[in-house]
Amino acid sequence: MSNSTSGQAFAKHDHRHCIKAALKQASRICGERNGRLTAQRKRVLELVWKNHKPVGAYAILEQLRAEGFNGAPPTVYRALDFLLEHGLIHRIESLNAYTGCAHPGEQHTGQFLICSQCQRVAELDDPKVKTAICNSAALLGFEADHQVIEIRGLCPQCQDH
Amino acid sequence: MSNSTSGQAFAKHDHRHCIKAALKQASRICGERNGRLTAQRKRVLELVWKNHKPVGAYAILEQLRAEGFNGAPPTVYRALDFLLEHGLIHRIESLNAYTGCAHPGEQHTGQFLICSQCQRVAELDDPKVKTAICNSAALLGFEADHQVIEIRGLCPQCQDH
């Protein structure tokens, strides 16, 4: 089961559950695949999950340094690469930033709703969207493989005023 | 009328027509809006349209320098910003690169098919895709504004072998 219902990022919720669930899932998935969720990788994953706002590699680095870690960019990028490879986080191309995956372990390619105001991101995985794209691509004989879908707009809470 | 039928990028065609049409449209659109298509901006647009492969800002800079221009990054980025603002080019987020717009002047947000092998890009504007996304977003109360859609895969010609 997923650790985050679609769109939950925009609803009021106890985010500690998100974090806890994400770590638990990560642990399980790494166990199944012989991936080693080391302390650093785990810490980076926690920082990515700190909230539903995508976070940049250098922001993570700053956090780690604030905690006494004395490291350099490659350390962070390696951790991020590991987490990406195991499907525990996604990269948001239009932000050069990273966000926790809401459906870890399941094979998928996320679709992201990004609030222009509060920066929070919700991950969707709507098969209709995927189908529409694949159909459209197929008409041109294009064989779709991976999709980057990042939608900017206003989340429910930021539409108010 | 658009200067490039959807998906033409992947078909055999006389690309000189693409370039010529793009420049003509650009000239018209800038005229209508009191945008000044200066020599530099025009040259950058030509370089972006050199083929259907997105091109990076620094690659453009190199080209310009090879032509005797002795400039710096801001010049290129300013030209790109101008062209983006007037809807004459698009930015491909997942490549940090720029590509000519196939429907300049028309209000739209492109959807891009990017061949992983030959790097060529075709621009779509499928209303079904847009609708599917907007519907999906609306279910969460999210008001979609701008969409980044970049599909990786293999173009018809690169699927052969």
Add this chain to the structure above:
DNA sequence: AATCGTTATGTTATAGTATAACAACTTCAG
């Protein structure tokens, strides 16, 4: 426990992408 290949991390330097800030020049309406 000692060994050894594999994986992970440390470290330094550098590549690649983008913008800030200010100066000089061009254009064009009045």
Add this chain to the structure above:
DNA sequence: CTGAAGTTGTTATACTATAACATAACGATT
């Protein structure tokens, strides 16, 4: 001609990401 707006030049710097090589931790095997 003149002044305001827009454009380009120039220098420096911020931000994002990786190359390359050294060291350390791990884990299976002996």
